[in-house]
Amino acid sequence: MIPAGRLLIIGNTKCTPHLDITPQKTGYPLLSPDILHCLAKEKDDRIEIIVSDARSDSFKKECRDALTETGFSNFDFLHIHDLNLPDEDYYLKRLSKAKTIFFVGDQSRTYDILKRSGIIRFLYRKYMFDSGFTIAGMSLGALCIPGIMLVGREDSSSGMIPGLGFLTHCIVDSQFVHKTRFEKLASTVIQHREFLGLGLGSDTALIIEKGWFASCRGTGTIMVINARNVKKESNESSVYVKNLKGRILINGCTINLMNGEVA
Template sequence: MVPAGKLIIIGGAVDKGSFSESNFEKEVEKNLNFFETGILKKLIKESRLKEDSRIEVITTASKIPRIVGPEYLKAFEYLGATNVDVLHIETREQAMHVSVTERIKKADVVLFTGGDQLRLTSILGGTEMHDMMLAKYQNEDFIYAGTSAGAAAASSSMIYQGSSSEALLKGEIKITSGLGFIDDVVIDTHFVHRGRIGRLFQAVVSNPRTLGIGLGEDTGLLITNGNMMEAIGSGLVILVDGRQIKDTNITQVPMGAPISIKNLIAHVMSHNDVYDLAQRELTIMDDIIAFNEAEDE
């Protein structure tokens, strides 16, 4: 079944400036790279009612929710979206409250902030709120958006632990079930800055059907129809495809030993590039734009 909704997953470390600073208006060019690269603008544009869409910012993953929430309110207000509120959910008991499900029922967009993705799955997983979001994504013009932890938790399989420096040692990467909005992918965030390519390699070699998605900082994917992925933002998206792997020693070596992989395929996406998850095909959009311009001359 093709979902009616959309996903927007963001790599984290977004440069949105500090909206708690009194002088941010005077330094818009410095502070608003987040908007200039179009991620939040894209979210508003793709939402059902645009600037009038009901947006719930959910801070469950964060250790500083009372600081993070107001920052997003100011960011959205700056972009003209004022029907926005923050939903603080810190326990499963809170997640199960009828007031929470009523707010999710009315939402056009939910945006999960960064933090710890295991908090998201352990607090929200299997609640009525979780089920309602999944149903809205399948049947309505609804957006699930997440940055950092919120992005990592979007898929059915989720990386929740693993050292970047030791990522290609067997057993260093820990994977559990995510929130289940998209299958057959695993998402890692803060990808470029924290050097996490090895984490994706091990996640993919463990099950080559899974496509590894590495989101750079201030970079994301807009996913429509459940499989069309468009790169948004200022940085890079790394895709790791394991279907053509010819050999690996992962089942032979002991825990903690280095892993070898033969014929692992990687792609690099930048702004506007499109990847068809169903066909496993990357289209570099600048090539198409250049071709069309040449045809018009």
Template sequence: MNIFGKLIIIGGAVDKGSFTETDFDKSAAKNLNFFETGILKRIIDESKYNELSRIEVVTTASKIPKEIGPEYLKALSYLDANNVDVLDIVTREQASDPIILERLKAADVVMFTGGDQLRLTSILGGTPFHDILLEKYRNEDFIYAGTSAGAAAASNNMIYQGSSSEALLKGEVKITSGLGLIDDVVIDTHFVQRGRIGRLFQAVVGNPKVLGIGLGEDTGLLITNGRQMEAIGSGLVILVDGRKIKDTNLTEVELGQPISISHLVTHVMSKYDTFDLDTYKMTIKSSQYI
């Protein structure tokens, strides 16, 4: 299938370009700049009409949507994008509202905020809003941009729970269906800072056809044609390729027991590096061997 839209997934918040306080753990409501300025500018530049593009910010995943929405408007306005509004969808009934659906149809960019990805999929999944979103992504010059929960929910396979410290114990990582914009990958966010490498290992060993994508904070991927990935932002993207796994004890151990994996391949991407989902070839932009 030819995909005409673009997918931009971001790992989460960092202390860069914030318009408010940045101590997320102590004051979540005041740390709402989930986009480092460079990534946000890239989203605008990639959109159909640049600063004039119609942008809708979807705060469904968040428990504090009334506070997060205005922060996005402020950040976008700072970059001269003012054709922006917030869609605060909190019920499945709203996801069928004709007015909301018309706004989605008119959007060039939809940005999904952080929060709880299970909240996002349980409210939007299978609704007319979800159907139109997929149709626009597949057939129009349209951008789905998601940070944190909005990124995790973009794939067909979605991690929604799992302790970082116990992630390589069988059964600790919980996976369900996401919004399905991209197949054969599973995405985890706040990846480096929260030590979530084990979560991705377990997700991949259960189905090695699925490529694990770990997004660090202040870091993202621009995915075009549904297949070409470019690292954006200042941090790291970790890719976990399980296709060449030689051995594991996954099916032999009891729930809660450690998992062993032999020959799991990983790649580390930084800004401007690319990865082809068809060939699984990574290209390092500033390779020392060129």
């Protein structure tokens, strides 16, 4: 079945280690307005910002300022700190009115909390049937959106854990800013060849429609790693691979996530 909703995966935002949005000295967010505009189709659409870890008042202010500067007026924070959500009906009532769900914070904790609740089933139905609905995630918060998550450990063999399952055929790295991240993503994709690897740089986003048609937004780049035709070769001194493909997407580029072909 083709999903009616959209996914929005936003890369690292050149921020401090503890904040996902930081204003410039001019007062404008480091995350470009072009990406923020993608959060919702209308400025008064309801946006629920799901926060799974403790966030300071300064973070909330900076986030509010960034969204307000972009023109959004109907948003608030929805905290899910407790592994056993005290009043699930309260959360479902708020989420039912939202046009956009925006994940920020630790991806592993978000998964651990939501997998125990009926919230994830509710969001999945809404994503499948509501054409005006968007599931978004920024920086670490974006990593929980796929069916599997790439975690931060350097050991690729132990770096895969379950995700929320909205994107089933890709491995996403939204922290793709260092050379070591390329090595980690490439080695992980080689071990799991049925998946495409998506490495998002700073100030870059991927908009996914119909579950497979994706377009790049922002001033940075997205690295696409395709190992579906990889063959392992060896000689007396080493083991290596052939036919590993890489693509670089810039603003406006589109890609078919089912077959890895760039349009």
